[in-house]
Amino acid sequence: MRQQSKLGLGGHTFIEQLGNDPEASFEEQCAIVSACLDQGIRLIDTTYYQERVALGKVLTELQRREEVQIMAWNFFKQPGKENDLVKPTPYEPHHIDIMLEELRTDYIDILVIHAQDDTEKQRRELELAKQWIAEGKVNKAAIGMLKLEHLQQLPDNHPVSYVLAPYNAFNQGALETFRKAKEMGLEVVALSPFIRGWKLDEIGEDKAKAAEILLRWVTGHELVDFVIVSMRKSDWVKANVEAVQSGPLDQEEEQKLNSWIERLA
Numbered sequence: 001m002r003q004q005s006k007l008g009l010g011g012h013t014f015i016e017q018l019g020n021d022p023e024a025s026f027e028e029q030c031a032i033v034s035a036c037l038d039q040g041i042r043l044i045d046t047t048y049y050q051e052r053v054a055l056g057k058v059l060t061e062l063q064r065r066e067e068v069q070i071m072a073w074n075f076f077k078q079p080g081k082e083n084d085l086v087k088p089t090p091y092e093p094h095h096i097d098i099m100l101e102e103l104r105t106d107y108i109d110i111l112v113i114h115a116q117d118d119t120e121k122q123r124r125e126l127e128l129a130k131q132w133i134a135e136g137k138v139n140k141a142a143i144g145m146l147k148l149e150h151l152q153q154l155p156d157n158h159p160v161s162y163v164l165a166p167y168n169a170f171n172q173g174a175l176e177t178f179r180k181a182k183e184m185g186l187e188v189v190a191l192s193p194f195i196r197g198w199k200l201d202e203i204g205e206d207k208a209k210a211a212e213i214l215l216r217w218v219t220g221h222e223l224v225d226f227v228i229v230s231m232r233k234s235d236w237v238k239a240n241v242e243a244v245q246s247g248p249l250d251q252e253e254e255q256k257l258n259s260w261i262e263r264l265a
């Protein structure tokens with residue numbers, strides 16, 4: 001099998017909101033996931049429940065569940081808001097079975113807990129994650145959208161193996177958190193290399209080259225283990241995998257990137 005890529009596929013790929021292009025058709029979604037798996041992208045993130053439902057359908061069609069590492073967050077369907085992108089809800093005991101049903105699987109590889117400031121509530125979610133790991137419904141746990149203090153407040157026997165936060169050339173606010181996570185032996189997952197793709201338009205130059213530079217900046221970062229990017233077109237899978245393979249930026253590319261940051265940050 002191909003070596004696993006540092007790239008992961010973002011679940012916003014499967015929904016219309018938060019992107020520039022229209023929602024990808026079911027056939028295109030299948031083609032995107034197939035292209036990812038064929039090129040070594042195994043990690044697939046799902047944030048909103050709509051993304052879990054879509055990925056479950058795609059993996060059933062492709063019959064490739066075992067090749068994927070599914071990452072899933074605590075955003076749930078709410079009555080009367082079925083089409084909305086809702087806020088996260090702290091995990092409760094019944095949530096795991098709902099998630100498994102939506103994903104059409106019997107385990108989640110990486111369960112993401114959205115960080116919250118109420119330490120007692122966060123502790124209860126960590127306990128639930130531990131219980132689900134013991135039951136075989138979850139393999140590993142993660143904390144997402146966290147700040148440094150969330151790491152500092154983790155209890156000694158926490159189950160967390162990964163941290164996730166937006167991190168890209170224009171938004172380096174998670175750097176200290178990622179440093180601390182690495183010291184604690186955790187894996188670091190950077191989200192949104194293109195800030196939902198909007199930054200590529202703002203830069204206003206050759207979009208493919210701008211995407212390549214932004215992606216290589218973050219995948220070349222020593223602290224970053226995985227980078228989650230949404231791709232609504234299967235063609236972008238190859239382009240992004242090739243960008244990562246071409247390694248860190250050279251001096252000229254660094255200068256170009258710095259000029260964009262000066263102009264737009």
Ligand SMILES: NC(=O)c1ccc[n+]([C@@H]2O[C@H](COP(=O)([O-])OP(=O)(O)OC[C@H]3O[C@@H](n4cnc5c(N)ncnc54)[C@H](OP(=O)(O)O)[C@@H]3O)[C@@H](O)[C@H]2O)c1
Nearest residue numbers: 010011012019020021192193194195196197211229230232
């Ligand atoms: N940022 C957060 O707060 C957050 C929170 C939780 C989870 N996440 C995870 O992070 C994932 C990625 O974040 P994101 O979707 O916000 O932003 P992103 O990955 O930075 O940007 C994705 C957009 O970039 C465009 N794109 C991708 N490859 C391209 C290429 N080679 N050339 C040109 N354009 C390209 C596509 O735009 P169009 O298709 O729209 O044209 C795509 O939708 C999400 O799907 C989610 O799984 C993010």
